[in-house]
Amino acid sequence: SQTIHQWPATLVQPVGSPLSLECTVEGTSNPNLYWYRQAAGRGLQLLFYSVGIGQISSEVPQNLSASRPQDRQFILSSKKLLLSDSGFYLCAWSVRDYATGELFFGEGSRLTVL
Amino acid sequence: GQNIDQPTEMTATEGAIVQINCTYQTSGFNGLFWYQQHAGEAPTFLSYNVLDGLEEKGRFSSFLSRSKGYSYLLLKELQMKDSASYLCAASSGGSYIPTFGRGTSLIVHP
Numbered sequence: 106s107q108t109i110h111q112w113p114a115t116l117v118q119p120v121g122s123p124l125s126l127e128c129t130v131e132g133t134s135n136p137n138l139y140w141y142r143q144a145a146g147r148g149l150q151l152l153f154y155s156v157g158i159g160q161i162s163s164e165v166p167q168n169l170s171a172s173r174p175q176d177r178q179f180i181l182s183s184k185k186l187l188l189s190d191s192g193f194y195l196c197a198w199s200v201r202d203y204a205t206g207e208l209f210f211g212e213g214s215r216l217t218v219l
Numbered sequence: 220g221q222n223i224d225q226p227t228e229m230t231a232t233e234g235a236i237v238q239i240n241c242t243y244q245t246s247g248f249n250g251l252f253w254y255q256q257h258a259g260e261a262p263t264f265l266s267y268n269v270l271d272g273l274e275e276k277g278r279f280s281s282f283l284s285r286s287k288g289y290s291y292l293l294l295k296e297l298q299m300k301d302s303a304s305y306l307c308a309a310s311s312g313g314s315y316i317p318t319f320g321r322g323t324s325l326i327v328h329p
Contacts, residue, residue: 147321148319148321149262149306149319150319154316195262207252207264207267208262208264209264210261210263211261212260212261213259213260213261
């Protein structure tokens with residue numbers, strides 16, 4: 106069966122510090138991968154998605170970046186965090202080339218920037 | 220752009236029926252998802268509608284009208300564990316990536 110894990114689950118970071126969130130998927134090959142952010146009182150906002158190694162599409166201009174160094178690994182990074190980066194970050198995967206496929210989400214990473 | 224609207228909050232009584240509405244405006248519409256999200260947890264998939272009509276899955280049903288840009292999620296025989304946020308999401312375009320609404324927080328009370 107397929108599983109998705111992301112870490113860390115919770116982190117508190119000062120403004121201006123770097124960030125690295127990691128996500129890995131097991132049990133499937135060539136998945137589409139996604140990073141979403143959910144701020145308090147707001148919906149899920151798509152940040153990045155990837156259809157293959159090294160292929161990253163950015164949806165929202167910001168100080169975040171994403172990388173996909175391996176087929177089932179997706180990393181969200183920042184060089185300098187802002188207060189507005191606080192939120193619940195969710196990694197997700199879907200079956201590639203299955204247009205109606207559902208998203209499978211990781212457990213989420215709650216980031217608080219102070 | 221895309222616009223998805225759903226009520227912010229609803230309350231209902233255990234054992235009752237509740238309908239959560241969602242309207243969407245999007246070009247190149249493909250289909251409509253519903254997800255359930257308990258507080259502090261990740262969303263989980265409930266349903267996907269691509270054709271007009273009602274799809275039933277146990278206590279949960281989802282309806283879609285493409286011509287009206289409208290969907291609803293119907294929850295029957297409500298249980299306390301159904302208290303959660305329900306997210307409506309529309310996929311469109313060639314990428315089929317869903318755009319989410321802000322979610323409806325459902326509170327089920329005894």
